[in-house]
Amino acid sequence: MSLLDGKTVLVTGVLTEGSIAFHVARLAQLEGASVILTSFGRQARLTAAIARRLPVEAPIVQLDVTDEDDLTALAERLREHTDHLDGVVHSIGFAPQSIMGGNFLTGAWEDVATAVHVSAFSLKALAVAAQPLLRPGSSIVGLTFDATLAWPVYDWMGVAKAAFESTSRYLARDLGPSGIRCNLVSAGPVKTTAAKSIPGFEKIEAGWSDRAPLGWDMTDAVPTAKAVAALLSDWFPATTGEIVHVDGGVHAMGL
Template sequence: MALLDGKRVLVTGVLTEGSIAFHVARLAQLEGAEVVLSSFGRQARLTAAIAKRLPRQAPVVQLDVTDEADLAALTERLGEHVDHLDGVVHSIGFAPQSVMGGNFLAGGWDDVATALHVSAYSLKSLAVAARPMLGAGGSVVGLTFDASFAWPVYDWMGVAKAAFESTARYLARDLGPEGIRVNLVSAGPIRTTAAKSIPGFEAMEGAWPHRAPLGWDVSDPVPTARAVVALLSDWFPATTAEIVHVDGGVHAMGQ
């Protein structure tokens, strides 16, 4: 029996074959899940094209997590493909370059607000929108980058990730009585399209393989994707509000 046999999973944020979200969707299918993807706007065509490269082509539903109309319509749109959900993967993040790359002190509120809305508040928005289709045993899994530290160049995106991690804990508190788990995977730096958009990203990724006891491959999203799939499964029935680090061990090492 495969890890996700019979489960139905919504995966957000699939844009390229190199993304963590793509490999989550791919591995989820290989482990027996029925996968639905979400996308919006001009990105939707990219997601639809990439969906064809999965082991089984996955349907794509319209969802902008900052759009209340899209959020309200999510249950109906998902209902065209699945009758319920067992898992939701949040792989969404965005901050204008004006609030990253050494611009912490210069960051203006409008751009900071965008980062917080898209990268943190959206976890609550997505979980609440998917809630009618998630039953007991459901699992919400998000992707973060350890917000315990002030990283070089990450700036207000780091603040957004701190808010994201706190949001996950409060969601775990409020959804736990319904049997819904909420957990995060904190990945080391992966050379995804989103990461490449961070000014000075190389400053974060450069020393990582040398500091990691297990080593670290910045071009390999699969270890992170495996952790997400594991948390979607029934193998963690009593785990919620947790952050699982998949970073080669760097989070536990001194400077």
């Protein structure tokens, strides 16, 4: 029996073959899951092209996590493909460049609010929108970048990630009585489209593999995808509100 046999998983954030979300969707299918993707607007064409590169072409439902109409309609749109969900993967994040790259002190609230809305509040919004289809024993998994530290150039996106991590803990509290788990995977730097959009991201990458006891390959998203798949599975039935680090061990090392 494969890790995710018989499960149905909703995966957000699939845009390129290099994205962590793509590798999550691919691995989930290889482990026996049925996968549904989300996308919207101009990104939808990219997602549709990438969906054809999965082992099984996955259906796509429209979802902009900042659009209340899309959130309200999500359950019905999903019911065109499934009558339930066993897992949801949150791989969504955005911050205007004006509040990253060393612009922490000059960042305007309007741009900060955008980052918090898309990158943190959206976890709660997605969980509530998907909840009608989530069964006891199901799992929500989000992707984060260690928000316990102040990183070079990450600035207000780091603050948004701190809010994201806190949101996950509150979701674990409120969804636990329904048998729904909520956990995060904190990944080391991976050369994704999202990473490339951060001005000066190379300052975060610099020396990571040297500091990692296990080493670190910034071109390989598979270790992170495996951790997500494990948390989606039945092998963590009593784990919620947790953050699993997949960073080669850097989070545990001193300078």
